[in-house]
Amino acid sequence: MRLLRVLCCCLLALGWGIRAWADSNYLVGEGDVLRISVYQNPDLETTVRVSGDRSILLPLLGNVSVKGLTIPQVSAKIAKLLSDGYIVNPQVNVFVAEFRSKKAVILGHVKNPGVYELAGPTTLLELISKAGGLAENAGDSALIKGKKEDGSETSRTIDIKALLEAGNLSENLSIQDGDNVYINKAGFCYVSGEVQRPGAYKIDNKTTVIKAITLAGGYTGKASRRSVNLVRIINGEKKTLGSASLDTPVEDEDIIVVPESFF
Structure with a gap:
């Protein structure tokens, strides 16, 4: 949700005087x-x-x-x-x-994926806006694939979170005719057991076990703070990794179980 709000603010700041400027450079x-x-x-x-x-x-x-x-x-x-x-x-x-001659494709986790015409110079944020904005389950990264003039393929991963929250405009690439953009799905972990709000929570590459527990409202009064069980999908199978350190990085679809204290 935070990324969605920041995206809206960024697009408003850009203004809607793009059309006239685009016509002159198109x-x-x-x-x-x-x-x-x-x-x-x-x-x-x-x-x-x-x-x-x-x-x-x-x-x-x-x-x-x-x-x-x-x-x-x-x-x-x-x-x-x-x-x-x-x-x-x-x-x-x-x-x-x-505008009919130049097009780009945006797929993945946006509200209206599809083919969009490029009305002159168009940035990644502007293309996301054309596609209705980020979906609720959008992740923090985008993949842009295109071709150079010599026909060789290009590929770049964009840190959407850095672009929207940190204002890193170097990530706001110009979209070219024929580009394919894919907005990745957010990773989720599941927190259960003795936490205030058990459930699924969105994660990023900085989420640790203790951060996931914090997202779930923290420990209950009956929680054991000495050990946390971590279940991870490895090669398609759920594996219990046993007691995990609180600073262990969390991966997509991890299950964190906070047991009850018996003391």
């Missing part, structure tokens, strides 16, 4: 829909889809290549072509009506 691609208007020339206003060869069909000009161009560059190119014998000092406005 490289036009196949399938994008552009809305184009020319000041005081309503007959030239048009909405066009970028073709497979990265061109658009415009009144007066015919096919115009927009390959490798940003929105301001598309606007400048159209203005230059129109000024060559058609209109004096044309003022051209280009707006991306539909």
Whole structure:
């Protein structure tokens, strides 16, 4: 829950002025829909889809290549072509009506996993927001897989907890076209026996036996504080590790049993 609250605060802090900034930096691609208007020339206003060869069909000009161009560059190119014998000092406005050319996949423990269009430069936090935010059982890490220009694969594990709670923005990577993002499931341990609130508790890589007991409300008055039993799944089978030290790291699906004191 804490990560979810921090995520909401981070997204609010980012603001929602992303669209205009994204349009100015966005490289036009196949399938994008552009809305184009020319000041005081309503007959030239048009909405066009970028073709497979990265061109658009415009009144007066015919096919115009927009390959490798940003929105301001598309606007400048159209203005230059129109000024060559058609209109004096044309003022051209280009707006991306539909972002369709660049996509990323986000799966795992988000509220709405799926394929999302990238409206210009998009960070990991922004992609998580598009997917409805983290699910209740989301873990503290994400895996991002992509490809370099030479076709070789890349893979990086992101510490979501460090990003959200410690503000480590180096973890807020820019998501690229074709990236696959997987939000891992949180680990859980089970605390039973003489604790205040027996049950399942979310853990991270710093959770120890004593921290898990604290999450469960601490010991009851009848608890034995001298020994704690730890049950762990090893090779698919439950193994009782016997009395565990309180600073023993807890692993996913561990069972911690606090026995009753007989003295």
